[in-house]
Amino acid sequence: xxxxxxxxxxxxxxxxxxxxxxxxxxxxxxxxxxxxxxxxxxxxxxxxxxxxxxxxxxxxxxxxxxxxxxxxxxxxxxxxxxxxxxxxxxxxxxxxxxxxxxxxxxxxxxxxxxxxxxxxxxxxxxxxxxxxxxxxxxxxxxxxxxxxxxxxxxxxxxxxxxxxxxxxxxxxxxxxxxxxxxxxxxxxxxxxxxxxxxxxxxxxxxxxxxxxxxxxxxxxxxxxxxxxxxxxxxxxxxxxxxxxxxxxxxxxxxxxxxxxxxxxxxxxxxxxxxxxxxxxxxxxxxxxxxxxxxxxxxxxxxxxxxxxxxxxxxxxxxxxxxxxxxxxxxxxxxxxxxx
Amino acid sequence: xxxxxxxxxxxxxxxxxxxxxxxxxxxxxxxxxxxxxxxxxxxxxxxxxxxxxxxxxxxxxxxxxxxxxxxxxxxxxxxxxxxxxxxxxxxxxxxxxxxxxxxxxxxxxxxxxxxxxxxxxxxxxxxxxxxxxxxxxxxxxxxxxxxxxxxxxxxxxxxxxxxxxxxxxxxxxxxxxxxxxxxxxxxxxxxxxxxxxxxxxxxxxxxxxxxxxxxxxxxxxxxxxxxxxxxxxxxxxxxxxxxxxxxxxxxxxxxxxxxxxxxxxxxxxxxxxxxxxxxxxxxxxxxxxxxxxxxxxxxxxxxxxxxxxxxxxxxxxxxxxxxxxxxxxxxxxxxxxxxxxxxxxxxxxxxxxxxxxxxxxxxxxxxxxxxxxxxxxxxxxxxxxxxxxxxxxxxxxxxxxxxxxxxxxxxxxxxxxxxxxxxxxxxxxxxxxxxxxxxxxxxxxxxxxxxxxxxxxxxxxxxxxxxxxxxxxxxxxxxxxxxxxxxxxxxxxxxxxxxxxxxxxxxxxxxxxxxxxxxxxxxxxxxxxxxxxxxxxxxxxxxxxxxxxxxxxxxxxxxxxxxxxxxxxxxxxxxxxxxxxxxxxxxxxxxxxxxxxxxxxxxxxxxxxxxxxxxxxxxxxxxxxx
Numbered sequence: 010x011x012x013x014x015x016x017x018x019x020x021x022x023x024x025x026x027x028x029x030x031x032x033x034x035x036x037x038x039x040x041x042x043x044x045x046x047x048x049x050x051x052x053x054x055x056x057x058x059x060x061x062x063x064x065x066x067x068x069x070x071x072x073x074x075x076x077x078x079x080x081x082x083x084x085x086x087x088x089x090x091x092x093x094x095x096x097x098x099x100x101x102x103x104x105x106x107x108x109x110x111x112x113x114x115x116x117x118x119x120x121x122x123x124x125x126x127x128x129x130x131x132x133x134x135x136x137x138x139x140x141x142x143x144x145x146x147x148x149x150x151x152x153x154x155x156x157x158x159x160x161x162x163x164x165x166x167x168x169x170x171x172x173x174x175x176x177x178x179x180x181x182x183x184x185x186x187x188x189x190x191x192x193x194x195x196x197x198x199x200x201x202x203x204x205x206x207x208x209x210x211x212x213x214x215x216x217x218x219x220x221x222x223x224x225x226x227x228x229x230x231x232x233x234x235x236x237x238x239x240x241x242x243x244x245x246x247x248x249x250x251x252x253x254x255x256x257x258x259x260x261x262x263x264x265x266x267x268x269x270x271x272x273x274x275x276x277x278x279x280x281x282x283x284x285x286x287x288x289x290x291x292x293x294x295x296x297x298x299x300x301x302x303x304x305x306x307x308x309x310x311x312x313x314x315x316x317x318x319x320x321x322x323x324x325x326x327x328x329x330x331x332x333x334x335x336x337x338x339x340x341x342x343x344x345x346x347x348x
Numbered sequence: 349x350x351x352x353x354x355x356x357x358x359x360x361x362x363x364x365x366x367x368x369x370x371x372x373x374x375x376x377x378x379x380x381x382x383x384x385x386x387x388x389x390x391x392x393x394x395x396x397x398x399x400x401x402x403x404x405x406x407x408x409x410x411x412x413x414x415x416x417x418x419x420x421x422x423x424x425x426x427x428x429x430x431x432x433x434x435x436x437x438x439x440x441x442x443x444x445x446x447x448x449x450x451x452x453x454x455x456x457x458x459x460x461x462x463x464x465x466x467x468x469x470x471x472x473x474x475x476x477x478x479x480x481x482x483x484x485x486x487x488x489x490x491x492x493x494x495x496x497x498x499x500x501x502x503x504x505x506x507x508x509x510x511x512x513x514x515x516x517x518x519x520x521x522x523x524x525x526x527x528x529x530x531x532x533x534x535x536x537x538x539x540x541x542x543x544x545x546x547x548x549x550x551x552x553x554x555x556x557x558x559x560x561x562x563x564x565x566x567x568x569x570x571x572x573x574x575x576x577x578x579x580x581x582x583x584x585x586x587x588x589x590x591x592x593x594x595x596x597x598x599x600x601x602x603x604x605x606x607x608x609x610x611x612x613x614x615x616x617x618x619x620x621x622x623x624x625x626x627x628x629x630x631x632x633x634x635x636x637x638x639x640x641x642x643x644x645x646x647x648x649x650x651x652x653x654x655x656x657x658x659x660x661x662x663x664x665x666x667x668x669x670x671x672x673x674x675x676x677x678x679x680x681x682x683x684x685x686x687x688x689x690x691x692x693x694x695x696x697x698x699x700x701x702x703x704x705x706x707x708x709x710x711x712x713x714x715x716x717x718x719x720x721x722x723x724x725x726x727x728x729x730x731x732x733x734x735x736x737x738x739x740x741x742x743x744x745x746x747x748x749x750x751x752x753x754x755x756x757x758x759x760x761x762x763x764x765x766x767x768x769x770x771x772x773x774x775x776x777x778x779x780x781x782x783x784x785x786x787x788x789x790x791x792x793x794x795x796x797x798x799x800x801x802x803x804x805x806x807x808x809x810x811x812x813x814x815x816x817x818x819x820x821x822x823x824x825x826x827x828x829x830x831x832x833x834x835x836x837x838x839x840x841x842x843x844x845x846x847x848x849x850x851x852x853x854x855x856x857x858x859x860x861x862x863x864x865x866x867x868x869x870x871x872x873x874x875x876x877x878x879x880x881x882x883x884x885x886x887x888x889x890x891x892x893x894x895x896x897x898x899x900x901x902x903x904x905x906x907x908x909x910x911x912x913x914x915x916x917x918x919x920x921x922x923x924x925x926x927x928x929x930x931x932x933x934x935x936x937x938x939x940x941x942x943x944x945x946x947x948x949x950x951x952x953x954x955x956x957x958x959x960x961x962x963x964x965x966x967x968x969x970x971x972x973x974x
Contacts, residue, residue: 150366156358210399213384213392226400230567247396251385255378262374269367273360285363292370296377303380 022237022318030315033327040331045339048332049105049279052098056124059095062088063131087321089132089140093147094329097286099124100148104155105279105344113158121152138184139309143293150289151282204234208302212246219250237318239310243302254299257316261295268330271337277344280336287329294322401576402566407540408557409504411584413518413547415593416619416820421518422548425507428480428500430488431473434465436497444476447498450487451477473499479636506541506635510593513600516656517591517623517818519546520631522638544634546656547589547818550755557584588820590619598945599624602938608925609657609797610938612946615805615911615920618814618831620754621946623798625657659752659759662794663924666878667722667858667931668909669743669789671807671844674715676742677730678840685843688714691725695784702728702784705877719847720857722875724788731787736778739786740764745834747802747813748795754816762799765792790878797922804909805920808845808872811836848872849914852936859908862936869947872917873910873939875931880904903927906934912943919946 040048066088100121107117125148133141153162177185211227220226225247227233236244246254265288272284291314298313300306312322384392413422430447437443444458453461453476464474480488480500489500506521508514521541542556543549560581565573599610603626612622627649633642646654655661677683693709695702704710704724710717718726731739743749749764763769765786767778785791795803798816805814811834849872852863858875880902906928911917921939928934 154359154362154366156355156362207399209384210392210395212381213388214396215385216389216393217386226565227396230400230565230573232396232399232567246381246385251381254381254385258374258377265370269363272363278355278359281359285366289366289370292373296370296373299377300380303377303384305376305380 026318029323033324036324037327037331037334040328041334041338043335045277045280045332045335045342046344048098048283048335049102049344052095052102056092056095056099059088059092060128060131062086063092063128067131067134087319089128089135089137089144090321090325091328092128092132093140093144093290094287094325094332096124096128096144096148097151097283097290097329098332100151100155101279101282101286104151104282105277107155113156113161118152118157118161121148124148125152137310138180139297139311142309143290143297143311146293147286147290151286154282154285204240205302205304205308207232207234208240208243209304211243212303215247215250215253217251219246219248219253222248224248239298239308239312239317240302241317242299242313245316246302258295258299261291261314265292268333271333271340274340275336276341277336279344280333280340280342283329284333284336287326287333290329291326294326400565400567401563402572403561403563406560406562406581407504408559408581409583410506410521410541411555411557412586413555414586414588415591415596416588416621417592418588419593420509421514421589421591421593423507423509424504426502427478427505428485428502429475430477430480431475431499431501432461433471433473433497433499435470440465443495443497447476447488447495450491451480451484453477473501475501479505508631508635510597511630511632512628513597514591514593514623515546515628515631516625516658517546517589517596517620518631519548519550520544520634521548522634541635545654545758546755547587549757551587551819554587555584558582590614590617590621590818590820591623592621592946592949595942595946595949596622596624598622599942600626600628602941603925606925606928607651607657608923608928608935609661610921610923610942611658611797611801612919612921612942613798613801613805613814613816615809615814615917616812618802618805618816619820620798620816620818621919622942623656623658623818625655625661627651627653629653656755656758657924657926658797659755660796661924662760662762662796663905663907663926664791664793664878665748665789665795665800666876666905666907667724667789668800668803668874668876668907668922669793669795670719670722670727670787671848671874672743672746672748672803673727673731673734673739673787673789674719674844674847675746675807675836675840676738677734678715678843679742679836680734680738682733683715683730685715685840688712689718689726689729691723693725695725695728697728697732697781697784700781702781715843716847716850717856719844719874720850720854722851722858727787728784731783732780736783736786737766739783740766743793745813745836746806747815748799752796752798752802752816754798754818759798760796762796763792763794789876797924800907800909800922800924801920804873804911804922806834807841807848808911808917808920810838811841845872848874848911851875852910858932859936861932862908862940864912864940864944866944869912869944870914871910871912871940871943872914873908873921873936875936876905876907876909877930877932878905878907880927900927903929907931908935908939910936910939910943912947919943921946 103117103121103124111117125145129141129144129148132144149162149165207227211225211233214220214227215225223229225233225244227247228236228244233240233243233247242254242257245257249256268284268288268291272281272288275281275284294311294314297306297309297311298317301308301311312319314326315323410424412420412424415421430451432440432443432447434440440462444453444461447453448458457476461474461476468474477484485500488495488498492498492500508518508520510518520543522544524540524542543552548555558581561577561579562575563577563579564575567573595612599612599622603610603624606626608626610622610624611620613620629646633639678685690712691704691706691710693704693707695704702724705722709725710721710723713721713723713726715726717723740749743764748762751759751761753759765782770776770778770782770792782791786793802814802816806812812831813834814831851857851874852859852872853870854860859873864870904927906923906925908923908931909921910923911920921943923935923939923942925934925938
């Protein structure tokens with residue numbers, strides 16, 4: 010797809026993407042064979058590292074209009090993406106030893122909520138609404154799986170309702186306009202709504218089997234914005250049609266299903282939580298991206314994992330999958346007596 | 349352990365709920381995809397196509413207009429523009445400076461180019477020079493390789509080689525207005541020229557041709573990626589006019605500075621050989637960027653040079669109308685050619701006195717002498733006998749009172765009055781005196797010079813109701829057209845022709861001074877002098893005022909209708925000179941010269957009688973070139 014996005018060229022995107030993918034796979038396999046205990050051990054450390062990176066980004070980061078990236082030579086790192094997996098690991102470890110009763114107690118729930126809100130506040134300051142939301146939702150899902158009482162979620166929702174209007178005024182203009190665009194894309198076809206309308210046209214004109222590889226007129230003639238990153242799924246829809254879209258979604262669904270299998274079969278609570286946490290993160294990426302390019306959600310800048318250009322999201326999921334694989338290799342290890 | 353199990357059950361339950369939610373959400377995505385990609389696919393496909401495809405129209409080459417011998421009357425001349433593509437230039441200002449050293453660019457022009465370059469897309473060419481001369485073309489084309497992004501572009505400009513000579517007949521083109529193009533897809537063409545007058549306007553459709561269309565694929569910023577389809581269109585048809593440009597030239601020059609019109613037509617085919625109107629104008633000023641002051645001068649000139657007097661000038665035909673009055677009387681059998689009337693110089697009708705131009709009168713006159721000497725009293729008598737209705741019916745049969753059909757857009761109908769016409773338009777009843785006045789072609793009667801030429805042709809071609817035309821049909825033989833015959837007696841036609849011959853040939857004929865000296869080319873005809881003002885009784889007592897003593901705009905119009913040669917006539921001609929004095933002194937000598945020229949030209953041009961092949965050959969050559 011990135012080959013097509015560059016008009017049938019491996020540069021500038023496809024070749025680099027492949028290299029990163031290869032590096033990521035190597036990392037994933039390494040993590041898988043290092044073993045689940047080690048993952049468990051480094052989880053807090055990983056979280057702390059990511060948190061520090063987020064603070065560094067806040068201080069020196071670079072990026073277009075928003076400070077999201079850290080340039081570390083071979084690639085530009087987006088610590089907020091890594092934080093998603095780090096948070097899952099850290100929360101999983103926190104909840105690993107908590108019983109149902111204790112997970113509802115303040116000595117567990119308090120640090121948990123803090124662990125979620127602190128990084129997401131930093132990410133929101135970058136400002137990156139999409140990622141911040143993903144972090145929060147990921148964290149909430151983990152708490153939900155960890156057995157926190159539903160009543161507590163009700164309270165959180167009530168608080169959110171109160172905070173939301175206040176947050177609206179704290180949002181940046183472009184974030185507000187994105188939400189407004191989502192609500193009324195036809196209102197301003199050459200302005201903010203232009204991208205999403207062009208995206209509809211591209212998807213829709215693809216039909217059942219698409220216009221053919223490299224033959225998407227919307228994509229190839231640059232009517233489609235950001236076709237190599239956030240809108241790569243649109244290009245897929247235009248060139249390969251509904252068939253291509255369904256195929257890709259089924260691949261993701263299978264991956265998520267495999268993670269569920271690991272999560273349901275694993276002995277250790279940590280493994281279970283990590284597997285489902287990674288599954289949820291993957292799902293959120295895919296769902297939000299696809300929903301966004303099809304106009305079901307505001308354009309929040311969430312990439313399509315493994316397909317969009319941009320290394321960190323892929324790396325994040327590869328790390329997550331690596332940990333899940335490590336858990337799968339050692340399904341029966343209950344990780345008892347580990348704190 | 350129970351708590352672990354409990355915890356585990358809760359985990360499983362909750363993960364299944366979560367999984368279920370995810371599944372539902374994924375199905376939602378699938379539904380949305382179905383909606384976009386299957387249900388509404390056609391609509392989006394059309395929108396995508398609309399996005400990427402632009403249709404560009406290219407002006408077709410306008411057809412040429414040639415005279416009957418293939419000589420050019422309207423041509424396309426290539427003109428050269430220089431354009432520059434900002435994108436291909438590293439520094440536009442430097443490039444303009446270098447270009448300016450070859451062909452100077454005014455500082456204001458340079459500023460305009462730079463402004464335009466900032467505003468428009470970088471890949472769109474900007475015109476820097478127009479209407480280059482050959483020196484400049486040579487200068488630039490030699491240096492083109494050193495000037496990236498600079499291009500010499502050929503465009504087309506309409507040129508009228510005959511300039512003032514055939515301006516009215518050929519007309520001219522100008523930029524299309526909204527009205528010109530209503531409902532036409534060439535609406536989108538920039539700088540399209542359409543016919544504004546004359547043949548250019550009457551036959552605009554044929555001349556214009558088919559617009560070429562180029563369907564191109566463009567990207568989001570409008571750059572052309574490739575051409576998808578090309579409809580080459582078609583150049584306009586080359587039209588062959590019936591005009592003989594050399595005769596036209598002669599006629600126009602013969603008019604000179606005088607206001608008036610000369611029309612020459614072929615009596616058999618109706619071909620208009622010359623259609624001159626004066627004053628005239630140079631149609632080239634319209635195609636070379638019409639300046640406002642030139643346009644205003646043309647519009648405000650009291651002599652109305654843009655007006656084609658030959659088809660849109662309506663004049664009282666005066667005595668040239670008398671043949672039709674005579675024909676009406678003869679056909680109605682109210683007189684015979686032998687019946688004579690006494691002309692004392694005045695005809696009295698109740699209290700009214702109707703004068704003859706000859707103050708002393710003509711004495712006893714019958715048809716032949718009445719026409720030859722143009723006796724007014726004779727025509728008062730017969731007009732009164734036959735009545736206005738019969739006269740106007742005959743006039744219509746000979747082509748007056750309605751447009752000839754040569755140019756539906758600017759031709760005037762003239763006026764042949766009837767009682768009903770007067771009742772309708774003036775809300776008044778007809779007076780017998782008005783019949784008398786109509787009998788000498790005055791009063792309400794109006795005719796265009798072309799109508800008078802057509803009338804003459806029908807009188808001398810044996811009564812064939814030939815219609816004039818200015819466009820020759822393709823591959824047409826030089827044969828009489830199958831036109832209906834006017835139902836009049838051949839004897840009467842012959843009687844009138846004999847009288848018209850006497851006008852120029854008899855010792856008492858009004859145009860005896862203007863007969864052609866070469867015997868084979870001799871002409872017949874009829875003079876006409878139409879009053880512009882009413883002559884008062886006091887003036888008559890004083891012996892009348894000489895035309896030369898009157899201010900120009902009060903002098904009589906001078907008319908002559910003629911034909912030649914005398915046997916088997918070939919040409920009919922009408923001459924109208926506004927305020928030119930009497931027909932015998934003003935128009936008759938002009939008609940003589942024009943008819944002589946036409947006949948001499950015939951022997952020069954029409955020998956071996958195949959002008960068609962010549963014309964077609966010349967047309968082909970020109971078509972290949974342009």
